Amino acid sequence: MMTSRFILAFLPELVLLAGALGLFAITVSDAGPRRARTAALGLALATIVAAVFALGAQADLFSGAYRVDAFSQWLKLVFATGFAGIVLLSGDLPDIRNEIKSEYYLFVTLSVTGLVMLVSCVDVIALIVALELSSFPLYLLVPMRRERPGQRGQLESAIKYIMFGVAANGVMFFGLSYLFGLTGTLHLPEMIIRLQPFVHSPLAIAGLGLAFCGLYYKLAVFPFHFWTPDVYQGASNETAGLIASLPKVGAVAVLVRFVSLATPDNPTIVGVLTGLAIASMCYGNLIALVQKDFKRLLGFSSIAHAGYALMGFVALSQAGFTAALYYITGYLLMILACFVVICRVSRDGTNVAIAELAGLHRRSPLLAATLLVGVFALAGIPPFVGFMAKFSLLNAALARGNLALVIVAVVNSAIAIYYYLQVVRQAVFGESNAAAAEPITLTWPTCVLCVALIVGIVALGVMPGTVIDSISNSLAGVTAGPATALLGR
């Protein structure tokens, strides 16, 4: 009886770990990359099924270090769906050398496994292990891009990525050591309670502030953003699509757990978060204005979007966290929509300049429509999810009287429209030169992915009721923790 409950609660992770082992077997055998791709796709679908089955599970596993609750299970479903999207988006990996394509799928799977475990970890050590498990495969994916004459940016990007990553994680661990020193526990729910008496002490604030750094890095918040545009540009299109999407959801989820440490009210932390949010928005949007490379543009825009997402944390309220999670879930769909277009428009896996999108509406109407929906959603235009999500963020921030932040966010949305429109202008209104005008034929998995993304972006924007409710309800278990626990004592 106990084991069956355990298996159900741990089912998505088990499926992923078994799948990773299977993929490992494929990489050492001489089966081709096609087999690995099919296996990865099958694994992604199996993970979705497993995550759906495990959706209602509640359990504390591994001596309380691993909590399976509505919050984690809901996010696991998001990760599983995103995983399937990434595998579909990758196609046959045109820019990865043939002999390491199987390994590519293995690393993607391992990274997703890390993310799936990340959202359940309530013990700091387990959390760090999961965080590293999700990060290290990504460090390896970046330099796997094929070398071409005159283009060896992938190595530079990889080094930048890993150096920044390791440094940011080091800072994070340092901050966590302060928190451990103050509370004497590594168990997060326990830490929340024990931290309450000192939460306004400089040591606690320093600890919290430093502990957030590792997550800022994943989320690409200013000033931890320096890797973003270079890695987006240097990594292959498929890798950049992965780096730009799923880890951000994980970072927001973990940030929700950590920021709960600073609830209900902590002016210093709020001040820091506000400053970072404003800096990220302004920096990302202003630099994005002058970009010529589409991936670089998305890189800078992701910095701005990280700033928007931080707005939800500034409120330090459940409404704010819900808005941030809703936002980042929508962002996952929007950014995947942009990257699927990049991957398909790209010739032979090269980077895509914005000018190369010209005439996309003739070359492939479906891709043009996907790009249109994705980009307008990123710009925050209704009826797409970008609008409703940004609206709920503004609402949460205004509810806490943070007018200055809202005004900055609004001005930034207006600035962002300009560069998003440049993309639309090329793709939908522009005419291509004759040389690049041959139509793009899409395989049916790509078509399925495009249609699913469009439907998802519209549906999440028009009928977000159930999604928001499930986020909000699942958060009740995470954020209401300190207050109720304190009352209980």
Add this chain to the structure above:
Amino acid sequence: MTPPATSEGQPLLSVLIFAPLLVAAVAALLRSERLLRWWALAGTTTVALLSLRLWTGFHAGTADFQFVEHAAWIPWLKINYAVGIDGISLLLILLTTLIAPLCVLASWTYIQTRVKEFMICLLVMETAMIGVFCALDSILFFVFWESMLIPMTLLIGVWGGPRRIYASLKFFIYTMSGSIFLLVALIALRLQAGTFHIPDLMGRPYDPVFQCWIFAAFFISFAIKVPMFPFHTWLPAAHVEAPTAGSVLLASILLKMGTYGFLRFCLPITPHATRVFAPYILWLSVAAILYGAFAALAQSDLKKLVAYSSVGHMGFATFGIFALNARGLEGATLVMINHGITTGALFIAVGIIYERLHTRDLAAAAGIGKYMPVFSFFLGVFCLSSLAFPGTNSFIGEFLVLSGGFAVSKVLVACAVPGVIAAAAYNLRMLQRVAWGGTQNPGHAGLTDLNVREILALAPLLVFVFWIGLHPAPFVNAMHASVQHLLQQVGNLP
């Protein structure tokens, strides 16, 4: 607050809002262009006929919202799906459903590429436009308001003229930056009043300074949409480059969104700020009337001429609104409807010329009246209507507006009068050139007169020119109670 639905519990407004979307969804599956055109025409005509049930079921005696529907949409954010209409929105919805099939007719042969996408954009536009006039929840309003942005930008940018990309991006950036202010104002109101429901936002004792800020945010957004002088610079570009149907939609419906916004948000929600700012806005309106008229007088491009005349006409609408008295408001609403009818018809007429001559140059079009007598008849009527000739629709509207303005300031009305004279001048100049411009253009000899489709596109508008011109009572009665209520809310009822 809101009375029970008067429509025997049928969700008539929702049907009207979403029927075009359904038509668009089916259109996406059709292959033949011919079939697509007929399908779009049938769909929009059905919606127009359905909307007549609003007219028959509407109780003119009350200012309450009617045909109300209410359902929870996103409970977490307290956003509801709430729709309902009063006398003012009733007329604007009927105008929208009337214009939509005419747009399909006007683009029958004009649009030859990507017919399917064009019709889908048109139908999505119709959904959003009806939605804007029905919405009683401010976020629902905003969603519909912004949903118009993408299809309209596509209409201009894909099927437009040579400078279409410049025009469409300018349109997009202008309107979007305006509506961001609108969004912040709506959220700020929600935090003050605790609701997004528009009728519940009205008549609350907000702090006067807060009102002024909200009013300013509303004003920027709506003034861009109207467009009021000096926010008008996107309009000529967008009008000139847009295809005929795009120009018609822009002129007839989209510009009305701005003035409708003034009536639905500014006056009843921020009455104090309205009274504070009204004198200045009156001056801006007079500036628009004069500027639009004299700029139109100088144009040699027919579409630009009609576009600048729109700036002037919408100046009359804002003038009437901010005169803040019954005649002014009723006149302004009539001007909105009339401008939709007359300017829409003029854009269709210019489109007809363009399809035959492939130019919109006034000199090149001179003298086509000799070969196109039926066209000249229609053009003549609409030009007279545009210059507010007695017996046509615009006369009633502008007369009411000016008499409403007279009660506020004689100086202002005196300043606006040159605009009226210039309107006569540019309309007659256009009519004289096009219809009786002599025979200096020998290439016109082969021109064919209007065919049945083109007559069908213009005739319904002609009917309304004379109907409103000679017997405006039904239209004024429909909005009378709503206007009185509005005056009560703004605190200016004698």
